[in-house]
Amino acid sequence: MPIQSLDRLPPVGDKIPQFFVTTLFIFEGSSVSMSLYKTIRTHHHFRMTFGVLNVGELIVMLFYTSIGFLGYLQYGEDTEGTITSSLPASPLYDAVQLVYAVVVLGTYPIILYVPIQVLWNIIKQKVGPIINGNEWNGVKSQGGARLMIIELVFRALLVVATYLLSVVVPQLDLIISLVGAITSSSVAVMIPSILHTVTFWEQNSNRWARIRLLAVNLVLFAIGLTAFTLGIYFSVSDIIDSYRTIEFINETTLPSSSVG
Structure with a gap:
């Protein structure tokens, strides 16, 4: 399939709000970032200018930008919500989708x-005392093994639930936006x-430092509120x-098919 010329591509002006909130969803990795920061051995390598966080976000941005631009350049207005859905049926593109599935499988535990x-700690506090204090199938409960089985079932149910959600929702890109x-905003x-x-208001005794802190966070809050309002609308x-x-x-296809 030939690549479309730039002047023949459809305009994207009306999709800018959806693009903005979808981008927020992509880069909203604060939960994973905080967990990574908590477990990393050298914290200064995480938050330095060319540290783990900034370099990781830069790589993610380059990947998403290149895939989005090239996909739109190739398929134009026929671009689907996920670029793999736009690929034609051929062995090469089937291999690409297989590799993509492997990537998702590998990154799912991180996501x-x-x-x-969070959820398993809550469940473990409720279920743990019951399992440790009772018998299961006539055998004295071995708390660690039983809890591991329940945890594996819980993890599997989470994966199945997200899979069913992706199957049930026809327009997944709209739900993501x-x-x-x-959530992301x-x-x-x-x-x-x-x-x-x-957190830092009391630590900044300087008046101008407080003004700068308040001004920066007010701007960020305004950006988030704008994304929240316009994105939902x-x-x-x-x-x-x-x-x-x-x-x-x-409505237009069913009558014709019934007549035929």
Whole structure:
């Protein structure tokens, strides 16, 4: 398939809000970043100018930018929500999708690391005393082994739940933009700006340092609030338009198929 010329590509102006909140969703790795910072041995290597965080974010940005640009340059308005869905059926592209599936399989434990750590500790506090204090199948419970089985089942259920969500939701890209508008703008921008102000306000005795701290965090909070408001509005509008389009297609195709 030949690459489309730049002047023939459709405009993307009306998709800028969706792009913005989707980008927030992509870069919202604060939970994983904080867990990595907690476990890393040399913390200064993490937060330095060319440290783990900045270099990692730069690599992620380059990957997403190049894949998004080249995919849009190739498929134009036919670009799907996930670029692998736009690939034609051929052995080469099937191999690409297989490699992509392997990558997702390898990175899934990292993505679910924080939710599992939070949720499993809550479940373990509830289930642990019951298992350790009772018998299971007539045999005295071995708490560690039983808890490991339950933890593996819990991890598997999380994976199955996210898989079912991706299957059930027809327009996954629109849901991602909505989730990015709600969670990423608040968790990655607004809440950290508030916490940063509260944490370092008393430590900055200098008046101008406090003014600078407040000004920077107010700007960040305003950016997050703008992304939150506009992102929800445009994402919900796109979801409604998408389902209206699906209903219109069904209404126009079903009568003709029944007549035939």
